[in-house]
Amino acid sequence: MGGAGGSIVRAVVQRVSKASCKVDNNITGQIDDGLLVLLGIEQEDVVDDVKWLAQKIVNMRIFGDDNGLMNRSVLDIEGNVLLISQFTLFAQTKKGNRPSFIRAAKQLVAVPLYEKMIEELEFLLNKKIATGVFGADMKISLLNDGPVTIMMNTKDKENY
Template identity: 55%
Template sequence: MKAIIQRVSKASVTINNKKVADIKNGLLVLLGIVNEDTSDDISWLSKKICNLRIFNDDQGVMNTSIINNKGDIIIVSQFTLHASTKKGNRPSYIKAAKPDIAIPLYEAFIKQVETDLNKKVQTGQFGADMKVELLNDGPVTIIIDSKNKE
């Protein structure tokens, strides 16, 4: 499971000209899933994201998490995170999990983040053509791959 986490001042997701997610202070999480991902990846990645100390404390030092900050999260599925660009100029997405595997893992990840965060998160829609807008705060962008946890 691979995630790109961006600290945002605001972010939104629009599908078919309808805004389906909209937050102010928080995180935008782009999530890519592969066939080998398991519930262990979900649990580990959720805890890592929710506890990342990437928000400023009272002294202006990145020392607090989204939990302490009481910010919001948008989670968006993005199979292109697992693109292979080794050959040619057209990316291959063969590593990305197909929907029958990815959707249940994506939904389980959302539930796990809600549990770890102790609040509802907003999402995009799996497989939809989405327009994602964000104002990256910092900028702060972190890439985490659950396969590199050890």
């Protein structure tokens, strides 16, 4: 469960004007104003980590208010979310030049937690979210707004 520990990125959250995901030239998900969330799941992750992260994502105040200050969340602006599974967030590059992904969760653990993240985000936003396809070769297009990019880590909750 997410206690103090390493500095492994769990999610990269990007404020976007638009984003889309294609698999085999077919669009699997696309959004306008909202968040593109690249999600990595580690072997030790549990449902509590997913719930905490979903809450943080939908309530993070990174959208401009009437004064141009970042005071509004994706929930406040009734924005959208495109969720993409991305095991490469766990790349270890300490040895050699070929990244190791040994810390990324195997499908037996990762798929149910990815599906739980979809469920949590849809519940919190009270609408469907857009997604990629777990494990597929995805092509992601985005127009980063700002740019605003936030990295989040469930193992370091006191700093997020």
